[in-house]
Amino acid sequence: xxxxxxxxxxxxxxxxxxxxxxxxxxxxxxxxxxxxxxxxxxxxxxxxxxxxxxxxxxxxxxxxxxxxxxxxxxxxxxxxxxxxxxxxxxxxxxxxxxxxxxxxxxxxxxxxxxx
Numbered sequence: 001x002x003x004x005x006x007x008x009x010x011x012x013x014x015x016x017x018x019x020x021x022x023x024x025x026x027x028x029x030x031x032x033x034x035x036x037x038x039x040x041x042x043x044x045x046x047x048x049x050x051x052x053x054x055x056x057x058x059x060x061x062x063x064x065x066x067x068x069x070x071x072x073x074x075x076x077x078x079x080x081x082x083x084x085x086x087x088x089x090x091x092x093x094x095x096x097x098x099x100x101x102x103x104x105x106x107x108x109x110x111x112x113x114x115x
Contacts, residue, residue: 011061
């Protein structure tokens with residue numbers, strides 16, 4: 001696993017009721033982190049189902065990153081370290097090297113190491 005600079009997980013979705021003293025009362029969809037109610041992501045630009053879906057996606061980010069890192073290791077073993085013959089790799093309907101390249105780029109973007 002690589003060094004992470006983001007808030008440790010798990011992250012979770014939290015819904016809060018509208019606050020009556022707010023000039024534009026609306027519910028908040030928040031992401032809390034590390035088992036505490038630390039408001040570090042507020043997804044209110046969207047409304048309704050889209051805001052809820054966005055918040056759930058953000059909350060799942062640490063778990064998705066960990067899974068993607070594991071998949072990257074498996075794909076590297078299969079396609080770069082020779083676990084499969086080159087004939088099998090070349091016969092696949094997808095470009096496994098392209099998939100691995102895209103996955104690595106996404107992991108780097110998540111760490112802020114590539115734009």
